[in-house]
Amino acid sequence: MYRPHLRRMTLAAIAIVGLSLSCSSSSPSPTHAEARHISHDTGNLPVDRLPELEEMNRGELLEDIHPELQARIRLMYALLEKEGIEIVFVSGYRPFAWFDKPNRLASWHNLGMAVDLNLRHRRSLEEANANYAEDRHQWERIGEMAKGLGIIWGARYDDIFHFEWHPGYHARIREHEFNAFQALAGEELDDHREIWHRFTPSEMDPDDPDCFGGCIEVPDEGLQILLDLLR
Numbered sequence: 001m002y003r004p005h006l007r008r009m010t011l012a013a014i015a016i017v018g019l020s021l022s023c024s025s026s027s028p029s030p031t032h033a034e035a036r037h038i039s040h041d042t043g044n045l046p047v048d049r050l051p052e053l054e055e056m057n058r059g060e061l062l063e064d065i066h067p068e069l070q071a072r073i074r075l076m077y078a079l080l081e082k083e084g085i086e087i088v089f090v091s092g093y094r095p096f097a098w099f100d101k102p103n104r105l106a107s108w109h110n111l112g113m114a115v116d117l118n119l120r121h122r123r124s125l126e127e128a129n130a131n132y133a134e135d136r137h138q139w140e141r142i143g144e145m146a147k148g149l150g151i152i153w154g155a156r157y158d159d160i161f162h163f164e165w166h167p168g169y170h171a172r173i174r175e176h177e178f179n180a181f182q183a184l185a186g187e188e189l190d191d192h193r194e195i196w197h198r199f200t201p202s203e204m205d206p207d208d209p210d211c212f213g214g215c216i217e218v219p220d221e222g223l224q225i226l227l228d229l230l231r
Contacts, residue, residue: 047082050074050230057088057120064093065112066196069165072149073115075227079145085138086120090161096189105178111185111192113199114164117142125161132160148220149227167199170211 053059056077062070080087094109101107108114119135122128132139139160143153146163152171154162169177184194219227 045226045229047075047078047226047230049078051078051081057086059089061089061092062115065115066165066199068199069113069115069151071227071231072151072165073163075223075230076142076145076149076151080142083141085141087117087142088120089115089117090125091116093192096192105173105175106181106189108164108166108173110189111166111181111195113166114162116161117163118161128161145223148223150219165199169199 050071051059051074053062053074056062056074059077062073065073077087091109092115093112094107096106096110099107099110109116118125118128119138122131122135128135139155143155143160146153150167151163151165154160154164157171164171173181180198181189181195184198185191
């Protein structure tokens, strides 16, 4: 279970520490209206705005990804930075023409639904892999934060750098889905933005055996409220 720094508390406690929520408390969660009122009264949110792309390390790579994924990644970046974990983006949208895995139909990168990132102090993905044991607590914190924002961390299929968001869809794009994407975005998926309207939160069971990798991860309520406040 995701257990973020942002812990669920009573409204009185939230007024002191901002949107700090705990998954284990039985106290009722604040409504969005109550959270807005609290944030305006205290100015004590964990972060007070979403960083602009140009303020993030290689944030320009997020320019052509789904706007909802972009917003979640921007919040994750700000919260991690607050904790002293600096990341740098490695990849965002990638044209379908670059895709070269014969055992898969396409990558979520080809639809602007995935990003790759690294720890800023590691010069390459190879160096990060080689030093994973040393950096493990940072990577696990990144993965934990991503999960709380409904983002799938690729560590579950041995890719610690990969993060994707595609509510309602399998981790690997299936043939009927790929055909539908092509019908909207063209054979080479050049108009990939045309498929973005298909991705909305879903109630699909993330433990469904047909959803290896997770069709959707349910966002942490506190993180979701914070994201809505900062949009």
